Amino acid sequence: MKHTFTLFYIFFNRPITNNSREANIPPAFVEAEGSATIINGDLIEARRVAVQQASEIATRQAAAFVSASTRMQDGQIISDNVRFSSSGILTDLTILEEKLSGNELSVRIRARIQPSQDCPGGLAEVAYQRNVGFTAFPMVIPAQANVGGLHEMSVRLPELTLLGKLKQIFLVFNSHTATHLQIHPNLDNAPTQMLDDGTLTNFQRHTEQSNMQFIVSGVIRDIRQRNPQGAREPLLITDLFHRIEPNHERNLRAFIMDVYIHDALSGGLIWQKRYMTAGIWNARDARTGFATDAFWQQDYGDKVRREMRQVVADINDRLRCEPFTARITQAEQNRIWINAGSLSGLNPGDRLSVFRRQTHYTL
Numbered sequence: 001m002k003h004t005f006t007l008f009y010i011f012f013n014r015p016i017t018n019n020s021r022e023a024n025i026p027p028a029f030v031e032a033e034g035s036a037t038i039i040n041g042d043l044i045e046a047r048r049v050a051v052q053q054a055s056e057i058a059t060r061q062a063a064a065f066v067s068a069s070t071r072m073q074d075g076q077i078i079s080d081n082v083r084f085s086s087s088g089i090l091t092d093l094t095i096l097e098e099k100l101s102g103n104e105l106s107v108r109i110r111a112r113i114q115p116s117q118d119c120p121g122g123l124a125e126v127a128y129q130r131n132v133g134f135t136a137f138p139m140v141i142p143a144q145a146n147v148g149g150l151h152e153m154s155v156r157l158p159e160l161t162l163l164g165k166l167k168q169i170f171l172v173f174n175s176h177t178a179t180h181l182q183i184h185p186n187l188d189n190a191p192t193q194m195l196d197d198g199t200l201t202n203f204q205r206h207t208e209q210s211n212m213q214f215i216v217s218g219v220i221r222d223i224r225q226r227n228p229q230g231a232r233e234p235l236l237i238t239d240l241f242h243r244i245e246p247n248h249e250r251n252l253r254a255f256i257m258d259v260y261i262h263d264a265l266s267g268g269l270i271w272q273k274r275y276m277t278a279g280i281w282n283a284r285d286a287r288t289g290f291a292t293d294a295f296w297q298q299d300y301g302d303k304v305r306r307e308m309r310q311v312v313a314d315i316n317d318r319l320r321c322e323p324f325t326a327r328i329t330q331a332e333q334n335r336i337w338i339n340a341g342s343l344s345g346l347n348p349g350d351r352l353s354v355f356r357r358q359t360h361y362t363l
Contacts (some may be wrong), residue, residue: 030113031096032058035106037259037280037299040249042107050107053096056309058111059207128324128345129174130213132166132315134158135181137218137257140188145223148251148295151286153220155179156291161308162216166315170224173319174344176212183207183217183262190219190270191260202269204262212264212338213325216315221274225281253281253300259311265325271318275311279303328354 020309034054038046087242095109100106138154145151145299163175184190191202207215207351255278261271279300288294288301326340336354 029092029110030058030141031108031110033108035104038103039252039280040107046105047098047107049110050105051093053306054082054107054109055093055111056110056306058113073158079170099243128340129343130319130322130324131174131176131211131344132214132216132319133176133178133210133212134163135183135215135217136179137220138182138184138187139220139223141222141224144222146290147285148224148281148283150223150290150295151158153223153290157220157308158216158218160291161305162312162315166312173316178212178215183215183328184219190258191217191262203267204269205267206263207267208327209260210326214319214322215262215264216259217262218257218259220257222254224254226250226252226254226278251280251282252278254278255304255307259315261315265321265327273314275307277303277307 032054034052034057036046036049036053052343093109095107097108098105135158136154137158139145142151142170145153148184158180159177165171165179166175185193191204192200193202194200204215254276256274256276258272258274260269262268263270279298279302281298281300283294286294289300296305324340324344326338326344328336329339330337
């Protein structure tokens with residue numbers, strides 16, 4: 001006798017505003033400081049970098065949106081969750097003060113933070129925690145990590161820098177480590193890969209088995225020094241001075257990385273972006289390691305840290321408005337079981353939508 005059974009997936013779209021209380025904090029002025037190293041006497045570029053750093057700090061200081069969800073049972077509060085979001089638009093920026101100390105330029109700014117909390121199309125942000133898995137971020141040229149001993153960057157960057165910040169700042173994500181996985185077989189062509197029939201695709205196979213909703217992966221394209229040796233300059237004294245000068249552009253080191261987000265249920269690529277920066281590397285051949293105090297104290301380490309903050313903010317902006325999904329693991333008459341529960345923010349009475357993914361035929 002032939003039987004059929006169907007796999008279903010549930011989509012949840014309970015907005016934060018349901019069963020929750022919200023507080024819109026009006027636009028306010030905030031002050032913040034930033035600093036930058038002056039390279040080759042370029043004061044304008046240093047000022048731009050310092051103002052950018054101060055702007056990032058000002059944005060994080062302003063909690064533009066607060067959402068609290070309270071669950072009660074028999075007249076008693078059994079869960080009370082508060083989430084702060086610091087996303088906003090910076091306006092009316094004014095430089096209040098500039099200080100120059102050696103090659104370091106410090107600025108203090110004053111700006112107005114305009115809250116920006118709505119999802120595209122006027123949709124409300126959903127309150128459920130989305131499961132996000134982070135894979136390894138392999139290097140295209142691993143030998144570039146020899147300078148500084150940065151070989152662990154492929155694993156520790158997604159583990160500590162990205163996943164850690166996402167957990168700390170954006171509570172709407174339940175992040176998981178899967179840095180033992182490298183999902184891009186050909187780093188040069190990532191995220192494109194060739195299927196067995198010769199078809200080129202950006203889809204990833206077998207991501208559904210991870211039980212995640214989204215998979216974040218990446219490829220570190222370039223971390224080489226711009227010109228650690230360099231050709232000699234015409235004047236011997238000038239050449240010697242530039243080789244000794246720690247903040248000379250000879251010591252600039254690149255950081256170029258691509259980040260991808262795949263829908264784990266379908267395997268489809270839903271977002272990608274390239275991040276590029278550079279900073280002074282003064283450690284020379286010292287093996288600082290990645291994500292150590294010695295690494296972060298480098299101008300290069302500080303630039304990488306800022307870039308990672310932007311990556312985390314971009315991931316949040318891309319995923320916070322996505323509907324929460326979970327797989328139906330079992331069905332029996334009019335009852336179903338799903339691989340999600342109260343830890344994801346599900347509450348009794350939530351309305352769920354079901355759609356069919358595929359049908360299997362058995363004898």
